[in-house]
Amino acid sequence: MGFNNTCLACSKECSLQCSDCRVVHFCNRECQKSAWKHHKAFCKSVTNPAVSSHNKNTTDNDDDQRQTCVIIDGFGPCGANWDDTIKSREQLLLCGMDVIYINGTKGGSTLPVQVASLLLQSSSSKSPPPINALLFWGFGSGGDDVSDQKFYESSHFKAVVISWCANGGRFIVQGERTGMMGNWPMWFDKQWKDSDYYRTDHKCFAVSAGTGNDDMADADFTAANHHHWCKWYKESDGAVVSTYNVKACMLENVDPTEVLFGTTDDSQSYSLVPSMSGHRIEEGKTAVAFGKYGSGTVSFFGDVNHEHATIQIMTVIARGEATTV
Incomplete structure (x- = not known):
């Protein structure tokens, strides 16, 4: 055993x-x-997943094509089930992905063990179905109400997630600062470190030249100027944006091939707060990091303030539509 x-x-x-x-x-x-x-609460969430309308009509033979995302919620200052979490859940369902929603404010200190067991069980049988993506909302934002649920201190959870991700899992974290969660990128051999916290514009460095999208044909997105690593697929017009305006905890020490949305050497912060405006942002700082680990991927999204683009990008990554080449 x-x-x-x-x-x-x-x-x-x-x-x-x-x-x-x-x-x-x-x-x-x-x-x-x-x-x-x-x-x-965990038991009810697992036994009653939200099923997308697309999958409600599938047959047993189609089960292998279904995808499931587990959302662990409640680790930010806004608590569980806030507006952005609801939007991300709706977006995943609209795009054909089933969702198991777990309220992180419940489950106590055993929640990391339960989530790890879910990943293990889904990998070895069809009941529950395989878990393709694990999305933490506010993971690393330091919510006081879940201080006893320290996933990063659970050696079991860490070992299971590393193995699951290496075998194709997509580990996605939305949070404020990676360090608040025990520097989890190190689990996946990433050197990502916390950096500035400003509002600024970021540009997508993952869109290769010659995509056929006229909006992305300008020189900033040519392979000569930026590293291109991700292969993107679009669900619909606007599903992938070229510029990303975000108030975020940015990261540094991110390998250029893992900078999904980054800054350029002329980037400056702007804010209604004078002391936070006009700061130079060094090139390469990123609000969204996206890295490969084994046959899976790991992603970090800086602080989110009801930015619709963030929800769309998370959905693309959760569904595996942004893949490594």
Whole structure:
């Protein structure tokens, strides 16, 4: 037996599964009762995913084509289920991806173990379906109400996520600062570090020349001027933007091939606050980093302030429409 077969209540190895979600294990009914307070919300989320209208009419033979994204929410100052989380969930469903929404303010200290068990279980069977993407909203923003759910301190969670990602998983983090979450990029051999926190314009360096999109034909997007690494697919017009205006915690030490939206050498910050306006932003600072790890990908999105473009970009990455070449 392995980690996935340990009792959620007492951590002993056992073989009895939760009869509803079939993800976590319990030694007996007494252990199940003692852990139910912290398992109830997770169990209901896993057994009742939001299914996209596209997938409602699929047959059993089409199940292998379905994609599922798990959203872990509630790690930012706005708490769980705020406006941007709702928008991201809606966007994923519209694009044909099922969503398992987990309220991170519930589940206590066992939540990292439960999420890790979900990834392990989905990799070994069709019940629950395979998890293609894991999206953390506010992960690293330092929300006080979930201070006991320290995913970055769970060695089990870390090991499972690293393996899952190496085998094709898409690990996506929206947050304020990576360091608040134990410098998780290091899990994936990334040297990404926190940098300035300003509002500025960022340009997409992932759109290759010759895409056929006239809006992206200007010299700033030619391969001669910028590194191009990602292959983008468009769901619809406007799904991929060329310039990105964002108030964000930017990153530095990002390899040029992993800068998805970055700054140029003439970039300056602007703000209604005089002290935060007019600062020079060094070229290469990025609000969105997108890196390869094994056959999977890892992404970081700086702080989000109801920017619709961010929701669209997250959706593209969660669905695997931005892939490595």
